[in-house]
Amino acid sequence: MNTLRVGLAQINSTVGDIEGNVEKILEKLELAQQFSVDVVAFPELVITGYPPEDLLFKRHFIDQNKKALEKIAKYVPKSMIAVVGFVDENSDIFNAAAVLNNGSIVAVYRKNYLPNYGVFDEFRYFQHGDKALVISFCNARIGVTICEDIWYPGGPARIEALLGDAHLLLNISSSPYHSGKLSWKERMLAVRANDNLAAIAYVNLVGGQDELIFDGASLIVNEQGEIISRAKQFEEDFLIGDIDLVGIERSRLHDPRRRQDKRVWSQEIAKLNIVNIPFEPIENKPDIKSRIENPLPRVAEVYHALVLGTRDYLKKNGIKNVVIGLSGGIDSALTCCIAVDALGPDHVTGVSMPGPYSSTHSLEDAELLAKNLNIRYLVIPINEIYETFLKSLKPVFGDLPFDVAEENIQARIRGVILMALSNKFGWLVLTTGNKSESSTGYCTLYGDTAGGFAVLKDVYKTLVYELSEYVNQKAQKEIIPQRVFEKPPSAELRFGQVDQDKLPPYPLLDSILKAYVEDDRSVSEIVPAGYDETTVRKVAWMVDSSEYKRRQLAPGPKITYRAFGKDRRLPITNQFREWEDK
Numbered sequence: 001m002n003t004l005r006v007g008l009a010q011i012n013s014t015v016g017d018i019e020g021n022v023e024k025i026l027e028k029l030e031l032a033q034q035f036s037v038d039v040v041a042f043p044e045l046v047i048t049g050y051p052p053e054d055l056l057f058k059r060h061f062i063d064q065n066k067k068a069l070e071k072i073a074k075y076v077p078k079s080m081i082a083v084v085g086f087v088d089e090n091s092d093i094f095n096a097a098a099v100l101n102n103g104s105i106v107a108v109y110r111k112n113y114l115p116n117y118g119v120f121d122e123f124r125y126f127q128h129g130d131k132a133l134v135i136s137f138c139n140a141r142i143g144v145t146i147c148e149d150i151w152y153p154g155g156p157a158r159i160e161a162l163l164g165d166a167h168l169l170l171n172i173s174s175s176p177y178h179s180g181k182l183s184w185k186e187r188m189l190a191v192r193a194n195d196n197l198a199a200i201a202y203v204n205l206v207g208g209q210d211e212l213i214f215d216g217a218s219l220i221v222n223e224q225g226e227i228i229s230r231a232k233q234f235e236e237d238f239l240i241g242d243i244d245l246v247g248i249e250r251s252r253l254h255d256p257r258r259r260q261d262k263r264v265w266s267q268e269i270a271k272l273n274i275v276n277i278p279f280e281p282i283e284n285k286p287d288i289k290s291r292i293e294n295p296l297p298r299v300a301e302v303y304h305a306l307v308l309g310t311r312d313y314l315k316k317n318g319i320k321n322v323v324i325g326l327s328g329g330i331d332s333a334l335t336c337c338i339a340v341d342a343l344g345p346d347h348v349t350g351v352s353m354p355g356p357y358s359s360t361h362s363l364e365d366a367e368l369l370a371k372n373l374n375i376r377y378l379v380i381p382i383n384e385i386y387e388t389f390l391k392s393l394k395p396v397f398g399d400l401p402f403d404v405a406e407e408n409i410q411a412r413i414r415g416v417i418l419m420a421l422s423n424k425f426g427w428l429v430l431t432t433g434n435k436s437e438s439s440t441g442y443c444t445l446y447g448d449t450a451g452g453f454a455v456l457k458d459v460y461k462t463l464v465y466e467l468s469e470y471v472n473q474k475a476q477k478e479i480i481p482q483r484v485f486e487k488p489p490s491a492e493l494r495f496g497q498v499d500q501d502k503l504p505p506y507p508l509l510d511s512i513l514k515a516y517v518e519d520d521r522s523v524s525e526i527v528p529a530g531y532d533e534t535t536v537r538k539v540a541w542m543v544d545s546s547e548y549k550r551r552q553l554a555p556g557p558k559i560t561y562r563a564f565g566k567d568r569r570l571p572i573t574n575q576f577r578e579w580e581d582k
């Protein structure tokens with residue numbers, strides 16, 4: 001065997017849908033056979049979906065996943081090896097990879113490094129494995145690892161390549177997306193491959209799961225650290241590549257680094273499990289073309305991520321239609337475009353709800369957007385309802401001045417109308433708030449925050465503008481009307497109100513937020529970077545004092561390094577106030 005044919009089945013499994021996931025796996029096993037693939041790999045925990053969270057506390061869930069694995073094994077012939085992520089059980093449970101051949105489970109690898117930071121809490125569920133695994137057949141050797149394992153230079157992959165002489169390091173992953181992560185991950189995998197003088201095949205999950213988006217982009221990297229195949233981002237894909245086993249052995253003769261380190265690492269041999277497989281290779285394989293998909297540019301990538309995150313949230317929860325309040329502003333316009341790309345125009349309804357402070361352009365722009373997107377458009381004015389509220393509250397409010405109470409009543413009336421439409425017609429309400437607003441609490445509880453899924457929850461306002469420009473560029477025509485880009489952002493809840501009455505200009509706000517929210521920099525660290533101290537303190541105050549609000553927001557797709565929710569867990573009750581004069 002001079003070359004090894006690898007198939008990476010980048011599939012979109014659904015958490016808890018064990019039967020559906022098995023069906024998808026069986027389909028790809030068939031495809032793998034059509035191309036005479038020697039080894040086909042599926043993502044981490046593909047049988048249960050990732051992350052299964054507290055479903056892992058249910059014994060019957062684990063039992064079903066084991067039965068599913070046995071069923072899958074039956075479909076694997078002698079001429080193919082399949083590596084499938086599942087939950088292994090033996091007095092405790094493990095995040096594991098089963099190696100299947102000739103109808104049975106021939107080896108099991110258990111994840112050594114369990115991630116327990118950011119959005120991950122695998123310590124909550126799993127015992128970690130403590131062995132590396134090399135499977136050996138014909139003259140090929142493959143080291144198996146699971147996601148986080150490959151993130152460590154000295155982890156099991158190192159033992160597999162050095163002491164097990166693995167030609168290929170196969171890594172099955174469920175690695176969630178954030179902007180900028182792919183190029184970082186590719187650099188890391190290139191270094192791992194070249195340091196080990198082994199090829200790496202990394203198969204990643206694709207799809208949305210609650211707040212997480214898995215971007216796919218599975219990869220094959222050669223032993224020189226060059227990417228030789230890349231799968232599509234944000235879509236299911238089946239990537240096939242031929243690994244040059246002889247080339248790898250030649251590189252190892254030419255490059256002395258492994259030789260030296262082999263001796264240093266020799267005491268780790270006890271950790272290595274080598275399993276020989278009586279494999280029968282197929283001699284005459286059909287030709288394949290290696291394929292390197294181009295990664296999407298930054299803004300397009302985020303847009304596709306948001307579409308996939310929204311589509312999968314809705315689809316996997318059985319929701320077919322959505323409704324969005326259209327204010328004529330940029331946030332609701334972008335949310336609507338994403339919804340249309342996720343579901344199609346027939347499944348999206350836009351509602352304009354003009355009130356006492358709505359400008360004429362808000363109505364015109366909302367209507368034009370709906371027309372450009374070809375969606376159902378409704379107009380439901382709120383003036384009368386608002387007047388009735390004020391009249392009913394008059395005996396209690398008396399002559400108290402107009403303030404945030406009256407502002408919020410309007411936002412809440414709109415929320416009630418959208419939820420009424422949702423209840424009557426089964427349309428899920430998409431909320432439109434962005435990360436700049438959720439950071440600062442610039443939104444009304446039970447008003448514009450009322451709804452089921454917050455599409456832009458992790459998107460700063462400055463990026464909202466970039467994404468909106470991308471929408472028009474992509475369509476090569478004006479979908480979002482030009483005026484929407486030009487008007488000053490306003491909630492239109494009082495006369496002449498603009499966002500900048502209460503918030504610093506968005507470019508300034510967003511850069512302070514990144515430093516304070518994502519990087520946890522202190523006020524005194526941010527100011528010297530060129531910001532006005534009063535502004536920084538005010539922003540920090542707004543962020544800290546709106547934690548209670550964020551806890552009540554709908555879920556939304558994570559696209560940054562640090563999203564609100566699992567990624568950032570600040571106490572609501574919190575007297576650590578850097579912004580306060582002491």
Ligand SMILES: Nc1ncnc2c1ncn2[C@@H]1O[C@H](COP(=O)(O)OP(=O)(O)OC[C@H]2O[C@@H]([n+]3cccc(C(=O)O)c3)[C@H](O)[C@@H]2O)[C@@H](O)[C@H]1O
Binds near residue numbers: 411441490
């Ligand atoms: N620690 C805590 N734990 C739990 N709840 C707490 C709380 N502190 C206050 N609260 C509650 O929260 C209430 C205040 O929150 P809330 O009622 O939302 O109101 P609030 O934050 O006072 O006002 C909302 C602001 O957002 C602006 N806005 C609204 C709508 C859309 C947009 C936009 O541009 O998109 C902007 C609006 O103009 C106004 O300035 C308090 O009255 C209290 O009931």
Ligand SMILES: Nc1ncnc2c1ncn2[C@@H]1O[C@H](COP(=O)(O)OP(=O)(O)OP(=O)(O)O)[C@@H](O)[C@H]1O
Binds near residue numbers: 353490
């Ligand atoms: N007149 C309106 N008709 C319909 N929906 C509205 C109206 N005003 C506000 N909304 C809803 O409430 C959300 C909050 O919008 P608001 O105009 O207060 O601020 P915004 O954050 O600038 O959003 P946008 O950029 O969409 O206007 C809107 O995105 C929209 O969904």
Ligand SMILES: NC(=O)CC[C@H](N)C(=O)O
Binds near residue numbers: 175
């Ligand atoms: N599932 C995993 O082990 C994922 C962890 C990995 N560090 C990632 O972020 O992709």
